[in-house]
Amino acid sequence: MKKYVAELIGTFWLVFGGCGSAVFAAFVSVPGGENTNEFGLGYLGVSLAFGLTVFTGAYAFGHISGGHFNPAVSFGLWMGKRFPGSDLAPYIGAQVIGAILAALLILAIAHGAPEFQLTGSNPLATNGFGEHSPQGYSIISALLAEFVLTFIFLLIILGVTDKKAAPGFAPAAIGLALTLIHLISIPITNTSVNPARSTGVALFCGDMALVSQLWLFWVAPIAGALLAGFLYHNFFEDLSRPAVIPDGE
Template sequence: MSAKKYVAETIGTFWLTFAGCGSAVIAAGFPQVGIGLLGVALAFGLTVVTMAYAVGHISGGHFNPAVTIGLAAGGRFPASQIPGYIVAQLVGAIAAAGLLYLIAKGAPGFDLAGGFASNGYAEHSPGKYSLLSAFLMEFTMTAVFLFVIFGATSKQGPVGFAPLAIGLALVLIHLVSIPVTNTSVNPARSTGPALFVGGWAISQLWLFWVAPILGGIFGGVLYRWLNDEG
């Protein structure tokens, strides 16, 4: 079963990265019928909803290193499985970015300089937000994301509705934070596109590991304290 958990995490993170980032790279600005910011936000949320229902019963449906670490910090996940989950998530995200690159470069005028849905701050933030603004946004949004995940998956929560609550939370997170960082809250999702863009995307990638992981730990510990778990 343990191997199947890792495969499920790979598939789920692949879908999140491919469909989420793909909506931004391929469909967000498509002439006349582009889906825009709202469409990208919905796409990311829907990836989590669909894969949480598809494989959540196998792996728990993390699809995100910050979620895995945050769940461990909150006493909901064994720390011994963190490395395997993160590796599986990275494999899925990188494979998704690779496939997306192969598809996207088939369009005339495609250029990785456009960002390829990478996350960034300062001159590489969509709204040119500072490093501090980017850190605060990613930390806060990931903390709230973990808070929602803990509540939605608690024994007191409505049975069967957790993926909807979690997916809608991710939609809202993207609606608020896309202008600031292009929205990460997920180190694996950030790593996949950054490896193909290189340069600035790699040099700024550290923030999209540090801030979401710290935020995830904070959210997990806060919920555990508030709900007196463990």
């Protein structure tokens, strides 16, 4: 059970840290006034928050569960022959539960602010396309962005965790990669590349239109991850084994 609990807590931390920064700190609101970004985190700060959750979570739990915190990562590692298929369902279940618990906590804390309302195109830091894209990007744009960015994300994960990669740097590289991914795609979809992250906040956003768009944030990231796992294992991975040298030679 240790690895499943680690995945639950790690995903909780990712959603609470990343989505929480977007809900609480991306824009500073003065009671009775209008939102201002003068002292808020903005896109850059939220991007860093997501990267830092993976950076810290992977160092804390990577040695226990591998530090997936994301169903797409689990699928990509499975396709890359790095993860057993028998663990897919319990890992994904733990990840989704962790994301749901984080979303509930964000909502509970946010309701303590007198001006808080579940309004706007992306309430509770949800993901979306069309009218629920932060900048109005279409469904095709959202599909392309989520597919390609998750594909690259998994190639990075598989590369920095390769047995020939420099040891000890994987969490830093993965966290920085997730930061860059958010810098690119927050305006497009509010950045998912993580079906659990999308699901947790969507369930409590109060807008069924956003729930109905969840399919894209499962299909595109998982498809991109599967392609990355297949490509890395069959093209980049060094499957050779050193020859055994008999004693005395």
